[in-house]
Amino acid sequence: MLNVFLADDEPFIIEGLYDMIDWAALGLEIVGHAENGRLALDALERTPADILITDISMPVMNGLELIAAARRRLPGLKVIVLSAYSDFDFLREGMKLGIENYLLKPINVGELKETLSNTVLKLNSLRTETLFHDYGIQLIKDNTLYRWLTGTMAEAEFRERAEMLGIHLRSPYAAAVVLRAGSDRPEEAERLFGRVKNAASGEETGIVFRDMDGDIVLLAGYGDGNADKQPLLRALSGLRSDQPGELPDFRLSSGKIHPSAAASESYAEAKKAQEFFLVYPDWDWIDYGDPRAFRQTAAGEFPIDWPNYAKLLVAKDGEGLAEKINEDFNRLRESEGVTPSYLKELAVELIVRFKMELQSIKRTEEPELFATAFESVGDAAEIAGLAEAVIQVARRCVDSLVRDVRSPVVLQVLNAIHERYADELSLKTLGAQFHIHPVYLGQLFSKETSESFTEYINKYRIEKAKELLKTTHHKVHEIARMVGYWETGYFYKQFKKYVGISPTEFKALL
Template sequence: MIQLLIVDDEAHVVDRLYATIDWASLGIEQVYKAYSGKEALELLEQLSVNIVITDIQMPGISGLQLIAEINRRWAKTKCILLSGYSDFNYAKEAILQGTEDYLLKPVTEQDLLATVKRVMDKLQKEWETVFSAQRLTYTFKENLPLLRGNLLQDLLQGQHVSELSLRNKMQMLELPDYYKQEFVFMMIRLESDFLEYDTGRLSLMEYAISNMVEELFAEKLDSWHTKDAHDYLVFVMKHKQETPEKGDMAWLERTASVLQSAVNTYLKGKISILLSTWGQFPEELNTMYNASLSTFRKRIGSEHELFMRLGEESVHTELSALQRLYEPPTLNHLLEAARWEDTEEKLSRIFDEMEKRFSESQEHLLEIYFSVASAFAYIAHKNGRQLHQLIGDDYNRMTEGIPFRTVNQLREWSNRSLQRMKEDMDQERKDSRVTLINDIRSFIDQHLASDVSLQSIADHVFLHPVYVSKIYKLETGENLSDYVNQTRMDRAVYLLKNGPDKIYEIATQLGYQRPHSFNHAFKKHYGMTPQEYRDHYT
């Protein structure tokens, strides 16, 4: 979306260019106005403007000073100078400031549109360079370790990814094919002196340990690692293609012990290591990760430089916990983002797991109930509402303490309550937008003779100009500037037909600085001048 700003201390020039030029023909969606360099800078601080058309001679901040400041602070914004001066020194200074073009007043619509189109084409080419395949490939390669770590982090947290999507992501990130392969899981906690390091030095130590792991285990295993939310280094390793057999667990333990010793000797720090049993990727990844966290908490605790292997019994113990309820994204996050369909899907997965694994467990049923009710109350209160206002009679069951005896009862209550919350919030948003549109139109109707710029409208409703512009178009299907122009034309027709006011008086009542600007806009809209219209219809 291209946005353009017109700057001139002569208000009639700004208004004429704003109202009479067919900016939409170039695909320019929004045009802003400023009547001084100071006002232009204030707008640029709030708005994402692509092209600025500015007069060269203005009191206070001149056009050249404005362009210099724009180049310093918003390098991607292009500037076009308008001037009544043909002096070569002005043109030379404009070129030195990096101005895209220098046009002499009075400029024709054809010349102005051609210049703006040329600047837009230049912007397009610059962005194409930014997104060029070669540059994107280079940037992608640079960030591969981070991207790989982020994907593993999502999988550790239990995020559901389809087979096709996961395979595609792993291929894109140039990872070995882990899918349906057996893997072993190694978790490393940095301890003792490492804990005293600053962030930069600690990152170097983590990088060094990761390199050590790759060096020591590369003989038999491919490795993939990340740093988790608990500051553990987590490695997922599988056998290389040329050695597909399960391998020797004793070799893994010996190699992990060598790693522990090497870190102590060469990096002067202590680490604790937990090594898992073999599991299948990705089905058992989240389960084994949670089991490893639990074992670290229960068996290793605050002791340093320990080595432990995760036994089968530890994994099975973790299986008694609900998984879907706590995997990201959480219910709170989904509700905050108003992702209603995703919330429904998450609830479905939660209850499917409950029916499959814990259908007879009242304790697990209560765990889900408390979590769902808490999430509903959280989002209601965050939106300034009471939960009972949103879910109606279903709230009574909560206050009366009537338990849910079956999974199906809780599922129905949750889905019904969610639907009521969605309907209420959708209606509230719709009502608030209708109120906003009415407020905007009322302000325009009452202030046509003064300032009805997007900035003044936004200030009136205490919202950001870009938001006001987008919401207005979203709700009405037309640009706000089109509504302002149409309102002026409708008012002009009424005054021409029904009042004695002279043309210049009508122009002033409609907010035009000069009758010429009004004549130009009216003729462009109706195909005749205001006087011709009055003569024809009265």
């Protein structure tokens, strides 16, 4: 709802305005009224409005004086003038002040409704533009911080972008905190994001952003590498009980404090700690390195060649993984000083790594694959039982990848899109090329990618356009053609659909 304030020294005019318009139907609400300009100005300070409807001739402070004074305090205020006088000087002064309309009394209800409707459209458009601008800046910040923390942006480039975007890491040490919301409702996640920013405002450095997984990430700065993170974690955890029902439930994890230049290590630790909620679902938060959760497996060199496991997983070699897991557990059993509790921790660590590796490959979570794995580890009475629990997880991950294998024709279509996205591609031309009916090809493509052909190619082209906007000096209409859009207007429409702002606004933020 937009707020409306009325100012007129004639009570029956005020009463009539309340009754003659269905304000709610227009998305408006009257938040107050006053009988002169001075009272109206005082009231607007207490209750800001979006639209002011005012008479010109009023005692104490007239309408023109009210408009000028109110605009100094509320620059975006829209004004509609009412007057019993068809006076050109009044109209001229009103136009100088940027009014929406000058309506003569008695009021024409139809003209007033039309003026209000146009003013609402104008205000909503301005709000949308502001939202897109703010969203665009946050989008660039999110992308910049994520790429820096994951090692895909050079330090020099990060510093240059950070300076431009107002990202300041002044503290010598930093710790990453991750909040993963348990709700898919955007408004709840947005409120949580705002509350985290407020909670972080007292930190020496409190940079809040969203990563590519949709997690909220806080980089908290500290002057000392041995600082206490507990007050911050308690404050963030306390958001759960603040305003119940308004914020989503969330899982809270943190990495260790590292030098700010190595904040990526803390981020990786905080993300990994999130996975241990599968083991400790009732904890308020999980701090990486907490001896209750991370005892021997977090210390020293990891005793298993994980890169080899990852290669076997990508190769979908379930038997190879089973053989390697058995071999490693048997080897460790013979190692000096190894305890049963250590081997259980190692099994949990391996399950977490399988989960994270599968997620990185498929870009989606499949928690059902791991639901009973930790319980099996806890119930295992011997080494063979621990190894079997990990083997079952490995096999489920391999099965998931096998099920995800796409048909050869869809792979050919995907390769065609990736290599020739700038060409005029369609299901008809590709169907003819690969000797398959275009209707069936479209159905097969949607089934195996969960997206329509048009949706997929548009998203891919827009991603390529974003890369070109970031890395080249080509004009927008040139980039549109380079990625396959010969109609610039359609390119603008698709870019705004997937990015939230226009390509011109996106380029201006880089």
